[in-house]
Every structure is written in C-alpha cells, then in structure tokens.
Amino acid sequence: MKKLKQKSPIQGGPRNLVVAVLVIVGCLFVLTKLTDYTRQVQTLSYSSFLKRVNAGDVKSVHITGQHVEGIFKNNERFETVIVNNPSLWESLSQHNVDASVGTPSNVWYLSFIGALFLMLLLIAWYTIRQIKAAGGSGGGSGNLFSMGKSKAKLFMPSSIKVNFEHVAGAAEAKEELHDVIDFLKNPAKYQRLGAKIPRGILLVGEPGNGKTLLAKAVAGEANCPFFSISGSDFIEVFVGVGAARVRDLFAQARKNAPSIIFIDEIDAVGRHRGSGLGGGHDEREQTLNQLLTEMDGFQTTGGSVIVIAATNRPDVLDKALLRPGRFDRTVFVPFPDLISREQILQVHAKDIKLDPNVDLQRVARGTTGFSGADLGNLLNEAAIIASKKNQELVTMHDIDLARDKAMLGKENKTMRQTPEDLKITAFHEAGHALIRLLKPNESDPLYKVTIVPRGGALGVTHWMPEREKYHQTKDELIALIMAALGGRAAEELVFNNMTTGAASDFQSATKIAHAMVCDYGMSDLGPVVYNPNKKLEFSAKTGALIDEEIRRILTTNYEKVMDLLRKNRDKLDLLANKLLEKETLYASEIYELLGLEPRISHQLA
Ligand code: NHX
Numbered sequence: 110m111k112k113l114k115q116k117s118p119i120q121g122g123p124r125n126l127v128v129a130v131l132v133i134v135g136c137l138f139v140l141t142k143l144t145d146y147t148r149q150v151q152t153l154s155y156s157s158f159l160k161r162v163n164a165g166d167v168k169s170v171h172i173t174g175q176h177v178e179g180i181f182k183n184n185e186r187f188e189t190v191i192v193n194n195p196s197l198w199e200s201l202s203q204h205n206v207d208a209s210v211g212t213p214s215n216v217w218y219l220s221f222i223g224a225l226f227l228m229l230l231l232i233a234w235y236t237i238r239q240i241k242a243a244g245g246s247g248g249g250s251g252n253l254f255s256m257g258k259s260k261a262k263l264f265m266p267s268s269i270k271v272n273f274e275h276v277a278g279a280a281e282a283k284e285e286l287h288d289v290i291d292f293l294k295n296p297a298k299y300q301r302l303g304a305k306i307p308r309g310i311l312l313v314g315e316p317g318n319g320k321t322l323l324a325k326a327v328a329g330e331a332n333c334p335f336f337s338i339s340g341s342d343f344i345e346v347f348v349g350v351g352a353a354r355v356r357d358l359f360a361q362a363r364k365n366a367p368s369i370i371f372i373d374e375i376d377a378v379g380r381h382r383g384s385g386l387g388g389g390h391d392e393r394e395q396t397l398n399q400l401l402t403e404m405d406g407f408q409t410t411g412g413s414v415i416v417i418a419a420t421n422r423p424d425v426l427d428k429a430l431l432r433p434g435r436f437d438r439t440v441f442v443p444f445p446d447l448i449s450r451e452q453i454l455q456v457h458a459k460d461i462k463l464d465p466n467v468d469l470q471r472v473a474r475g476t477t478g479f480s481g482a483d484l485g486n487l488l489n490e491a492a493i494i495a496s497k498k499n500q501e502l503v504t505m506h507d508i509d510l511a512r513d514k515a516m517l518g519k520e521n522k523t524m525r526q527t528p529e530d531l532k533i534t535a536f537h538e539a540g541h542a543l544i545r546l547l548k549p550n551e552s553d554p555l556y557k558v559t560i561v562p563r564g565g566a567l568g569v570t571h572w573m574p575e576r577e578k579y580h581q582t583k584d585e586l587i588a589l590i591m592a593a594l595g596g597r598a599a600e601e602l603v604f605n606n607m608t609t610g611a612a613s614d615f616q617s618a619t620k621i622a623h624a625m626v627c628d629y630g631m632s633d634l635g636p637v638v639y640n641p642n643k644k645l646e647f648s649a650k651t652g653a654l655i656d657e658e659i660r661r662i663l664t665t666n667y668e669k670v671m672d673l674l675r676k677n678r679d680k681l682d683l684l685a686n687k688l689l690e691k692e693t694l695y696a697s698e699i700y701e702l703l704g705l706e707p708r709i710s711h712q713l714a
C-alpha cells in the first residue's frame with residue numbers, strides 16, 4: 110500500500126515557538142541597525158548638537174517630539190534627542206537653521222504592533238497544528254497547508270490482493286458489480302450502443318458484511334487503482350476544507366483513470382441538506398455539493414472513474430445523491446444467509462487449525478444474524494479458547510463456547526445460587542425445551558439447554574434452524590409463541606408461583622402475536638394491516654380490538670402450553686432433574702433421555 114501523500118509528522122513542542130519568536134525579534138533588531146547604517150546617520154549627544162548649531166554648521170532640522178533629524182551644511186545627516194529647552198529656538202533662528210516640526214510619528218508603536226501581530230499569527234498556526242494533531246483523524250494532515258489534500262489511501266493494482274474469489278457469500282452483490290468491472294475493462298463495448306457508463310454505486314448494508322471488501326475486489330478484478338476514504342475524513346472544522354479534499358481526490362482519480370474511488374460511510378457527508386444541528390453543517394453541505402459537482406463533472410471530461418460508496422443508513426442520504434448520473438445503482442449487501450455463512454466460515458477457517466470433526470455447516474446453522482465480521486471473530490475467539498487450553502486443534506466445542514460468549518456474554522462463575530434458584534431455572538428451561546420437542550413439525554430442532562448462567566441470563570434454551578426459512582406459517586408462529594411461554598408455564602405448574610425472569614420471553618411472544626394481528630393478517634381482525642409507522646392508521650376502537658386479539662392469542666396459547674406440560678409432567682421432571690445434574694444437555698442426550706425419535710435434518714437444497 111502506498112500513501113498518497115507524505116504526512117509530515119508533527120514534531121516539536123512549545124520550544125519551537127520560543128525559538129521562532131526569538132528569531133523574528135533578532136531579525137527586526139538587525140534590520141533597524143542595518144537601515145540606520147545604510148542611511149549613514151550619525152547620532153549626536155545633545156551638547157554636541159548645541160555646539161554645532163552655535164558653530165553655524167547646521168543647515169536644517171526636523172523636530173518630532175524630542176527626536177531631531179538634521180543635515181549639516183556639508184550635507185551629512187545626523188540625529189539626536191533634545192530636552193525641552195525654549196532657548197533652543199533662539200539659537201536656531203540666530204544661526205539661520207531651517208527648522209520644521211512634525212507631530213510625533215508612531216513608527217515604533219507601529220512596528221511593535223507589527224511584531225505582536227506576527228507573534229499572534231505564529232501562536233495561531235501553532236495551535237491549529239496542535240488541534241489537528243490531537244484530533245488525530247487517522248494520522249491527521251500535519252499542517253495547515255495540506256488541509257485541502259484528500260486523505261484517501263491509494264492502492265495500486267499490484268498491491269490489491271483481493272478479487273471476487275476472496276469474497277464469500279454476497280452472490281447478488283457480486284453479480285451486480287460484475288457489470289461495473291466489465292464497464293471499466295471495456296467501456297467501448299457499452300458506449301457503442303449509447304449506454305452511459307455508471308458513475309456511482311451505492312453499497313447498502315449493515316457493518317461487517319463486506320462492503321469495503323467488495324469494493325476493493327472490484328478494483329482487484331478490474332485491475333485498476335483504488336482510492337479509499339471515509340466520508341468523515343472530508344469533514345474538518347474549517348469551512349471549505351472538505352470541498353477542497355473532494356476536488357483533490359477526484360483530480361487524483363482522474364489522473365489515474367480508469368480508477369475506483371471508494372467512500373466508506375458516505376452518510377457522514379451525504380446526509381440530506383439542512384439536517385445538521387446548529388453550526389458546522391455549512392461545511393458538510395459544501396462538501397456534499399462539491400461531491401455532486403465532481404460526479405456530474407467527470408461525465409464530460411472522460412476517463413472512467415467509478416465511485417463506490419457504502420452506507421448502512423440509505424434513508425438519511427440526500428436525494429440528490431441518488432439521482433441518475435450519480436449513485437444511481439444501489440447494491441444490497443445483506444447479512445449472510447445459511448449458505449453464505451458456511452462459505453464465509455470456510456474462508457476464515459483457512460488460517461485456523463481446525464479439528465477434522467468441525468462441521469462448519471452446523472456452525473453456520475447456529476449463527477443466524479451473524480455478520481461476516483462476526484463469523485471471523487467467532488473462529489478467532491474459538492482459536493484463542495483452544496490456545497489457552499494448549500490444544501493442538503480447535504474443536505467444535507471451542508467454537509460452541511465462542512458462540513455462546515458472542516451471543517450472551519461471559520459465563521458467570523461467581524454467581525452463588527441456592528438449590529431452589531437452580532431448580533426454578535431448570536424447570537423454566539425444561540419447559541421451553543419440552544414444548545419444542547412436543548411440536549416437532551412446527552419448531553426448529555433443539556440444540557442445547559443449559560442452566561449455566563451467562564451474561565445476565567440464568568439459563569438458555571438454544572435451537573438451530575435446519576435450513577434457510579423463506580416462508581413462515583401461522584402454525585410455526587404459534588409454536589414459537591408456545592415455546593416462549595413454556596418457561597413461565599413450567600414454573601407455574603411446578604411451583605405454583607412465578608418469577609420476574611420471564612419478561613424477555615413474554616416480550617418475544619407478544620411481538621410475534623402483535624405482528625400476526627397487525628402485519629400478517631392472521632387473526633380474527635382479518636387480512637388488514639394496522640401499522641401507523643406505515644401510514645396505516647386505525648381508530649381507538651380498533652386499537653382496543655387489537656389489544657384484545659393479541660391478549661387472546663397469548664392467553665389461549667398459554668393455556669394450551671400448561672395443558673401440554675401437565676400431560677407430559679413426567680418428561681418435564683426427567684429433563685429438569687437431568688439439567689440440575691449435568692447443567693448443560695445437548696439435543697442428542699435429551700432425545701435419548703426422553704426416548705424420542707431424533708430429528709432427521711432436512712436435505713439442504
Ligand atoms: C435478574 N436474571 O435479572 C436475573 C439475574 C427466568 C430462569 N434478576 O428466559 O435469565 O431474571 O429461557 C439474554 C441475556 C432474560 C437474555 C440476558 C433474558 C437476561 C432467561 C433476565 C431465565 N431463559 N432472566 C430465559 C433469565 C433474569 C434476562 C436474557 C438476559 C430465568 C431467564 C434474566
């Protein structure tokens with residue numbers, strides 16, 4: 110990687126300032142002496158001045174205050190300082206000296222102000238350096254004179270080691286970007302039929318899903334220079350700096366065309382105008398306007414420069430950015446699905462010594478909602494866990510521990526629980542698990558159940574989808590609600606009492622019931638959407654009906670769960686007691702304990 114601009118390191122401290130001031134004062138001193146010398150003025154004492162006047166040597170004098178400049182009859186110049194002496198005027202007129210009087214000049218006063226001004230400038234310059242150094246912003250741009258230079262990092266084609274083969278998952282995004290690469294490689298092919306080459310591509314997706322990697326891979330595939338910068342790098346305290354940086358960046362990119370500019374976090378500059386709070390957004394607006402101008406500009410000036418920008422907040426972007434000729438293509442980079450997760454895990458696993466028993470497909474199944482970066486972290490964390498134990502290889506168990514830690518937090522080892530506490534937790538979790546086991550066709554298979562406290566949770570029931578779910582049926586949603594209510598129902602059934610811990614279970618159950626009524630048209634209120642956020646308002650009367658319907662779904666299903674658990678009390682006791690004994694049970698152990706048919710995985714398409 111080659112830095113576009115050599116950044117002068119910020120050296121020196123207050124010592125530099127003192128030295129600079131001394132040098133300036135010294136220069137001023139020498140300069141005044143020098144001018145006196147060149148003017149060839151001799152300085153007289155007052156008494157010798159009087160003597161020369163009385164001797165008739167003096168042709169003329171000019172008196173300003175107490176300062177006297179004069180010329181002798183032999184045309185030599187002199188100067189002196191006089192005391193207030195009225196008889197001087199008599200001597201001057203007696204000897205025919207041509208005398209003039211001026212108002213006291215401010216020469217010294219002015220040069221003092223000048224020096225002060227210089228010093229202030231110096232201090233200001235020094236302070237700005239300090240602020241910029243402290244602001245840091247990724248190395249900072251050392252001094253005032255390079256602020257208008259873009260801070261983009263330039264990667265030359267030879268140093269770009271990634272191409273699409275290194276990007277796992279994100280198949281749709283890759284497909285869209287393939288077009289862009291072809292444009293960069295064969296612009297003529299498209300211009301031939303009058304197609305306009307795209308100028309900007311907006312990558313939209315949550316952080317950690319590979320937007321930067323994708324952009325870089327485009328440059329790698331197209332074999333062209335790659336300028337990388339973050340939106341926030343444009344913004345400075347000083348109005349106009351951001352715009353200058355944009356100008357500089359595009360100038361550099363055009364010089365290296367065909368090339369790719371990658372602007373990460375474009376929302377930092379691209380937020381719709383007039384949205385900043387208080388001052389300071391003038392600078393951002395100027396920067397944004399410059400960006401728009403540049404993007405329009407290079408359409409005419411030729412040379413393929415393609416701008417790829419990334420954001421996870423497309424909603425806040427200024428509409429002007431998305432107009433044709435600007436970022437007119439939006440490519441979504443979503444959280445990876447099951448198959449993508451497995452591919453991503455395989456890429457990261459290349460650097461890690463994995464036990465041959467590690468089943469990455471299984472890991473992928475258990476990591477719904479993980480981003481690509483999360484998956485990388487997961488394997489790294491597993492490797493750290495294995496290294497701590499001085500193992501030769503990273504096992505499935507290490508990955509499982511790393512997953513629990515990522516999802517819930519650290520295991521809580523100092524928690525002192527009474528046997529009664531543990532018993533409540535065991536029955537609560539057994540309740541969740543048993544409901545899932547009793548509704549096998551509607552539930553994702555169980556993965557493990559534990560009463561080892563972790564990150565604030567006293568116990569957890571884990572399940573694992575077998576495949577990517579695209580449809581979700583009403584029965585499956587009801588089964589999810591029932592499973593969520595199973596914990597509390599078991600507590601109530603066994604102890605005839607309740608605890609506060611089920612709050613998050615109820616929250617997820619209520620959310621599902623709410624969506625069934627208000628979004629999915631799955632209740633007696635009919636195939637209607639009730640959602641003020643989607644501008645689908647409803648009356649207060651309907652609101653009461655909605656509440657009633659949600660409550661009905663939850664209470665009737667709670668009763669069903671209580672019924673199921675009552676009928677299967679033997680299994681509930683078996684499972685809870687085994688949990689108290691072993692603390693963690695994997696699905697296979699539970700199937701064996703309860704004499705259930707193990708779930709056979711669906712064949713993955
Ligand atoms: C408390 N914690 O806050 C105690 C310490 C009912 C057996 N007084 O439903 O642990 O009550 O099935 C992720 C991370 C709930 C999810 C932290 C859910 C913390 C969890 C509060 C089991 N398992 N409740 C559950 C639980 C609690 C809580 C969390 C979480 C309990 C219940 C926590």
Ligand code: ZN
Pocket residue numbers: 537541596597611614
């Ligand atoms: Zn629970």
